[in-house]
Amino acid sequence: MPANRIMMKQIALYGKGGIGKSTTSANLSAALSLQGYDVLQIGCDPKRDSTRMLMHGNFIPTVMDLVRERGEAQLRKEDVVHNGFNGVRCVEAGGPEPGVGCAGRGIIATFQILEKFGALSGDVIVYDVLGDVVCGGFAMPMREGYAQEIYLVTSGELMSLYAANNICKAIKRLSSRVKSTCRLAGVICNARNMPREEELVAEFALRVNSSLVEFIPRDRIVQLAELNKQTVIEYAQESSQALHYRSLAACVIKNTNLTIPSPLEIDALESLALEFM
Amino acid sequence: MPSNPSPSNSCRFEGCTLTGALSVTTSVCDSISVVHGPSGCAHHNFSLLHTTGIDNDRITFPRLVSSGMQDAEIVFGGEEALERAIRSAVSDNASVIYVLSTCIAETIGDDVKAVCSRDWGVPVIPIPTAGFLGGSFQKGVNNALLAVAGSAPISSQGVRLPGLVNIIGEKNLEFEVEENYREVVRLLSLLGLRVNLRFVHRIRADEIARLGSASFNILRDEDLGVIGEELSRRFGTPAVTSFPAGFSGTLKFLETAAGIYGADPAEAIAKERQVQEFLIRDFADIAGLAISADHLVDGSSCNLAVREITGLLDMEVVRDGARVPIPPVPPVGTTGIKRMLHRWRRAVHA
Numbered sequence: 267m268p269a270n271r272i273m274m275k276q277i278a279l280y281g282k283g284g285i286g287k288s289t290t291s292a293n294l295s296a297a298l299s300l301q302g303y304d305v306l307q308i309g310c311d312p313k314r315d316s317t318r319m320l321m322h323g324n325f326i327p328t329v330m331d332l333v334r335e336r337g338e339a340q341l342r343k344e345d346v347v348h349n350g351f352n353g354v355r356c357v358e359a360g361g362p363e364p365g366v367g368c369a370g371r372g373i374i375a376t377f378q379i380l381e382k383f384g385a386l387s388g389d390v391i392v393y394d395v396l397g398d399v400v401c402g403g404f405a406m407p408m409r410e411g412y413a414q415e416i417y418l419v420t421s422g423e424l425m426s427l428y429a430a431n432n433i434c435k436a437i438k439r440l441s442s443r444v445k446s447t448c449r450l451a452g453v454i455c456n457a458r459n460m461p462r463e464e465e466l467v468a469e470f471a472l473r474v475n476s477s478l479v480e481f482i483p484r485d486r487i488v489q490l491a492e493l494n495k496q497t498v499i500e501y502a503q504e505s506s507q508a509l510h511y512r513s514l515a516a517c518v519i520k521n522t523n524l525t526i527p528s529p530l531e532i533d534a535l536e537s538l539a540l541e542f543m
Numbered sequence: 544m545p546s547n548p549s550p551s552n553s554c555r556f557e558g559c560t561l562t563g564a565l566s567v568t569t570s571v572c573d574s575i576s577v578v579h580g581p582s583g584c585a586h587h588n589f590s591l592l593h594t595t596g597i598d599n600d601r602i603t604f605p606r607l608v609s610s611g612m613q614d615a616e617i618v619f620g621g622e623e624a625l626e627r628a629i630r631s632a633v634s635d636n637a638s639v640i641y642v643l644s645t646c647i648a649e650t651i652g653d654d655v656k657a658v659c660s661r662d663w664g665v666p667v668i669p670i671p672t673a674g675f676l677g678g679s680f681q682k683g684v685n686n687a688l689l690a691v692a693g694s695a696p697i698s699s700q701g702v703r704l705p706g707l708v709n710i711i712g713e714k715n716l717e718f719e720v721e722e723n724y725r726e727v728v729r730l731l732s733l734l735g736l737r738v739n740l741r742f743v744h745r746i747r748a749d750e751i752a753r754l755g756s757a758s759f760n761i762l763r764d765e766d767l768g769v770i771g772e773e774l775s776r777r778f779g780t781p782a783v784t785s786f787p788a789g790f791s792g793t794l795k796f797l798e799t800a801a802g803i804y805g806a807d808p809a810e811a812i813a814k815e816r817q818v819q820e821f822l823i824r825d826f827a828d829i830a831g832l833a834i835s836a837d838h839l840v841d842g843s844s845c846n847l848a849v850r851e852i853t854g855l856l857d858m859e860v861v862r863d864g865a866r867v868p869i870p871p872v873p874p875v876g877t878t879g880i881k882r883m884l885h886r887w888r889r890a891v892h893a
Contacts, residue, residue: 334615366620368651375614 272303276386277451277518278393278407281419282429286456288316289488290419290514291394295320296499297508297515299352304388306347307354308380310407311396312361312369320350323495328360329376343383351500355388369396370403377406386412390518398429399436408440408448415451415524417479420470422455422463424539427470431535434474434527441526449524452479454514459484466542473538475528479521480514482507560674561643562588563683566715567691568641568670569605570743571751575637577608577628579621579655580645585609595716601745608632612647621653633663638748639694640667641687649673666694666748681766688712688770691743695754697777707739708800709757711774711782712767715744717872719882726876727761727786730793733811734801759783759803764872788873789848790819790855790880819877823855826884829891830856833864845873852880865891 279287279294288309295307309316314328326348332341350356357380361372380386393407407413416437420430430453440448453471455478457463468478491501498507530538561578565588568576578585585607592605610628612621625642632640640663644655649671659669670690672683688711708731713720728738739757740750755778762771764785771782781803787796794812801808823830836849849869853860867887874883 330615330618334619338614362619366622366652367616367618369618371614371651372618375618 272389272519274387274389274391275415275518276391276393276413277415277417278395278413279417279419279454280395280399280430280433281456282398282426283396285419285421285426285429286482287419288394289319289492290454290456290482290511291316291392292319293497293499293508293511294515294518295354295390295392296351296497297512298390298392298518299354300499300503300512301515301519303390303519305354305390305392306386306388307350307356307392307394308376308407309356309358309394310373310376310404311359311394312364312372313396314358314360316394317348317350317354317356317358319492319495319497320354320356321348322351326356326358328358329379330360330362330372333375333379338379341379343385346379346383347385351497357385368403370401370406373403373406377412399433405436405440408437410443410445410447414447414449415518415521416448417451417518418453418476419456420453420467421458422460422466422539422542423458424536427467427535427539428532430470431474431529434529437527438529450474450476450527451521451524452476452517454479455481457481457483462542466539469542470530470535470538473528473530473534475525477523479517480510482510482514558680558683559588560676560678560680560683560686561645561672562591563680563685564641564643564670564672564687565592565605565607565683566680567684567687567712567743568643569607570715570745571639571641571691571748572745573638573747575606575608575632575635575640577610577625577632577640577642578645579610579625579628579642579648579653580612581647582609582611584645592716598718599720606635606637608635610648612645617647617651620651621648622658625653625655625658629658629663629667633665637665640665641690642667642669643672643687644669646673646675649676668694684712685767685769688743688767689773691751692754692770692773692777694748695751695777697755703758703778703780704739704756705758706736707757708736709739709754709760709774709780710741710744710763711760711770712763713741713744714763714872719875719879720744722882723786723875723879726878729878730787730797730811730815730876731800733797733814734804734806734808736800736804754778755780759800761786761800785844786875788844788875788879789851790877791851792844792848792873793819793876796876815877819880822877822881822884826856826888829858829884829888831858832856832891833859833861834867834887835862835864836860836867836869843873845870848873848880849883852884867891 281287295305298305329346348356359376361369418430420426455467464481471478485507487507491498608628610624616624655669659667740753760782787793797811798808867890874880
């Protein structure tokens with residue numbers, strides 16, 4: 267257990283689809299749990315695979331699937347909250363099949379149900395949110411009462427930075443609201459091993475009024491761990507990759523550098539990427 | 544209908560697209576209208592249609608079914624809920640089923656057309672009625688009339704029957720809808736014409752097949768221009784663009800209808816002019832009064848019809864005159880003016 271209990275931290279990871287948010291989130295949650303913190307990870311993506319490595323490869327039933335099958339009145343907290351690696355509690359919001367319905371509403375409905383159950387508790391809540399903030403539903407984790415600290419996950423690729431920059435716009439807009447506590451907490455570089463990638467992402471972070479909190483290099487151990495249905499933290503606890511996730515976990519706990527971001531114009535973003543080519 | 548049509552509050556006239564469409568579809572008596580949305584969208588329209596029907600001495604229940612969308616349908620899509628509602632309507636022996644979308648169903652992108660296009664054993668006709676897209680009550684009326692007209696066979700083109708006229712787009716929710724219809728029937732009879740089809744007012748689905756059989760169409764008002772154009776395109780039927788408003792408007796109506804039909808209007812116009820002159824003499828007791836009519840909109844057709852009468856009765860329209868009720872829409876025909884003057888007389892002598 268940590269020496270001193272902390273005020274509950276609620277953090278959200280946003281970034282371009284496929285950039286590694288779920289891998290980063292699951293490893294971060296696993297690392298935090300090993301540091302003695304009570305962690306809840308909520309997958310906010312209809313793909314429902316955010317917590318799979320924490321659950322040893324199992325897809326847990328999603329809140330929205332359970333609501334559909336049983337009706338909300340029949341649901342209990344233990345139906346939607348599942349214990350994973352080292353006691354990390356896992357929730358998947360779920361949502362519709364691609365091309366039908368409204369996934370954003372699914373996120374909002376999930377939050378309402380979790381509130382009703384009093385399930386949003388612990389030392390750290392990690393919200394793992396899908397690619398872009400495409401509608402109000404996917405901004406839900408940023409709203410008052412939920413995640414105050416937003417981390418952008420990006421590589422040095424332009425499209426990934428572009429998505430991160432767009433999320434900065436959403437944070438800026440939300441943070442201007444009265445009573446809003448949503449702030450940008452930092453940028454995590456999930457590297458593609460491009461030349462000068464760390465420098466580029468660090469400079470991007472500075473330009474949007476934030477900082478690079480962790481550079482996670484590309485390593486095949488991540489794929490190996492996933493093929494073994496585990497997080498890197500569990501599969502190779504002493505690996506150098508695991509050290510990066512543990513370092514990120516320590517940074518998240520200590521981080522007090524919360525800012526209102528200053529998103530870049532598209533020309534400025536492209537010029538920045540060009541500088542580091 | 545609004546009783547106080549303040550021009551400063553024009554949003555009252557925009558209304559709900561769904562309600563406009565339902566005012567049409569529920570008037571196909573053996574149809575069922577499926578409202579694809581939350582149950583409240585059907586409920587408040589049911590109440591409105593039912594109470595308005597009672598106001599017009601029609602004690603009937605509008606045949607509405609809701610797909611009853613709830614949170615799960617919003618998240619996962621509502622097409623299965625729509626299928627259930629359509630199945631329910633089919634099992635209730637509807638001759639035709641109209642499926643009306645709502646704001647939320649169109650926001651989440653349910654493919655209403657695709658669901659309707661399956662083989663249901665009876666015609667299932669989708670009508671887009673999401674008001675948030677900028678539509679109004681009138682847009683709903685027009686969309687519904689176009690959709691219902693689409694079910695009339697084109698083959699009726701070329702078998703137009705002489706002396707028959709369609710009445711298009713009656714305002715089914717307006718007070719005096721029947722009185723206005725009877726007035727148009729009376730005027731048509733002066734020209735030897737009869738009504739073929741009230742499209743759409745208390746008709747059966749099989750009567751819609753007669754839509755192309757009339758010599759010409761009479762539109763309820765000019766907002767239905769797009770319907771007149773569509774019927775002209777489909778069936779080659781010309782149209783009179785509005786019910787008659789005011790004395791001179793009524794004479795003009797007779798002239799226009801006769802012109803389209805190819806008849807001589809002289810005798811009909813002479814008869815109607817006599818009726819109007821008799822009417823003015825009959826209301827000599829309120830002639831010369833100063834009246835207050837402060838919410839007349841300059842240039843509106845209602846204003847023109849009312850000003851014409853005040854002129855004929857030597858009335859003065861002033862701010863502090865006798866308060867008389869001004870109808871929200873122009874009185875239809877000579878008889879509409881007569882009813883208005885009766886109300887003025889009651890107000891003056893009250």
